[in-house]
Amino acid sequence: MTQALDIPGPGPVAQADHQRPFGLLKELERPGDVFRDIGPNWFAAVMGTGIVAIAAATLPLHLPGLRVFATVVWALAATVLIALIVAWSVHWTRYPERARAHAANPVMAQFWGAPAMALMTVGTGTLLLGGGLIGPAVAVRADWVLWTAGTALGLVTACWIPYLMMTRHVIGEGDAFGGWLMPVVPPMVSAATGALLIPHVASAQGRLTLLLGCYAMFGISASASVIIITQIWARLVTHKPGAAVMVPTLWIVLGPLGQSVTAAGNLGTQAAHVLPEPYAAGAAVFALLYGVPTWGFAMMWLALAAAITVRTARRGLPFALTWWSFTFPVGTCVTGTIALAVRSGADVLRVASVALFVLLVAAWLVVAARTVAGSASGRLFMPI
Numbered sequence: 001m002t003q004a005l006d007i008p009g010p011g012p013v014a015q016a017d018h019q020r021p022f023g024l025l026k027e028l029e030r031p032g033d034v035f036r037d038i039g040p041n042w043f044a045a046v047m048g049t050g051i052v053a054i055a056a057a058t059l060p061l062h063l064p065g066l067r068v069f070a071t072v073v074w075a076l077a078a079t080v081l082i083a084l085i086v087a088w089s090v091h092w093t094r095y096p097e098r099a100r101a102h103a104a105n106p107v108m109a110q111f112w113g114a115p116a117m118a119l120m121t122v123g124t125g126t127l128l129l130g131g132g133l134i135g136p137a138v139a140v141r142a143d144w145v146l147w148t149a150g151t152a153l154g155l156v157t158a159c160w161i162p163y164l165m166m167t168r169h170v171i172g173e174g175d176a177f178g179g180w181l182m183p184v185v186p187p188m189v190s191a192a193t194g195a196l197l198i199p200h201v202a203s204a205q206g207r208l209t210l211l212l213g214c215y216a217m218f219g220i221s222a223s224a225s226v227i228i229i230t231q232i233w234a235r236l237v238t239h240k241p242g243a244a245v246m247v248p249t250l251w252i253v254l255g256p257l258g259q260s261v262t263a264a265g266n267l268g269t270q271a272a273h274v275l276p277e278p279y280a281a282g283a284a285v286f287a288l289l290y291g292v293p294t295w296g297f298a299m300m301w302l303a304l305a306a307a308i309t310v311r312t313a314r315r316g317l318p319f320a321l322t323w324w325s326f327t328f329p330v331g332t333c334v335t336g337t338i339a340l341a342v343r344s345g346a347d348v349l350r351v352a353s354v355a356l357f358v359l360l361v362a363a364w365l366v367v368a369a370r371t372v373a374g375s376a377s378g379r380l381f382m383p384i
Contacts, residue, residue, distance in 0.1 A: 024376055025378035027377050027379045034087075034378065034381045035090045036094075037098065037382065040115055041321050042084055042087075042321065043115045044118075044325070045371060049327075049364065049368065050081075050118070051327065052073050053125045053128075054070075054124055054331070055360060057070040057128045057129055059353065059354065070129055077122050077125060078126070088115075103164060106165065109164060109169070112160075112183060113183040116153035117328070122146055123142065123147045123150065124196060126139050126146065128196075143196075144197065155190075158183055158186060158221070165180075174242075175235075177242070177250075178246075178252035182252065184228065185256050185259065188221035188259045188263055189259055190214065191214040191221070191266075192262045198270040199273070211274045241308050244316060245320050245322060246322060247309055248317075248322040250304075251330065253305070253329070254302060255329040255332050257295075257301065257333070258331075258335065258337075260290075260336075261290075261333075261337075262335040262336045265343055267287070268284045291336065302333065319374065323367045327364050333356050334356045337353040
């Protein structure tokens, strides 16, 4: 991504290992270098962890300990979010040139959408799960703050990053990849999660404004995503999957698909209390008749992405932060499936939501464990 700076160190890494307990950060010349190359892509870990908590909290399955599990995972996501905000602040303070270079890089720039979605994911988890720990009123206020900050940042990235791609980035004919969706998906996350805040707005006009705003953001993300997904399909057909490290990003396509189904369902539910007829009924119909076909395409893409991933893994699939693409996008399919199951009453969708949740948790456990190991050694903090 960017060239490493020649910063004088205390000596060879091997000579310094014995000074670090358990060999922590052994692949870095100095422990302080942990802040040198932290990019916005790190916030995907918060997204992938937070969505596990949200999915567990809404799953149509009542198991002993499930809510406790969801609460613990939400607390973990919130902790990681705080740690990353602090680390990223240090990064911007100590290495401002490197920080600014992320937006200039046509690959790393795409992940500027991750901080916005991380904020809103933790915010929704706070609303759904945090009330028992910090009180319902505080949980609602915290979600308002996180949703507002995430929405504002997401609307910026949805315009800013495509503008850079159109005017400054040097992009080849076969360069489209799943990461192109990252800057434009945050408004869809805003729509899905903002719907949950509508009942907490006091005035009727305020509720109407938020509902319409969420539908507008639904349109922003859905339209941009359709354009980008067709480009990714064309690139796969003409240029094949490409570098192994980028193959996990194919799963990002599931993000706008699953999140749009979730958003349509959540907004359809709230429209019943905000919009007059026949629009309230229309919103409910849209939630199902849009949701099911889109869910079908998402399952088709999941099968394609899984097949390409397995094919690539047989030849070697090196671990990188792109593996977090296996989590949040699948999580949106879980929440979307849950929304459809609740609205339709279809048992097959309830079963599908549980099956997808099992896949999500399995992927999260693997990726989280690999991330902890890579962070402990310092490898993940090295420049790409």
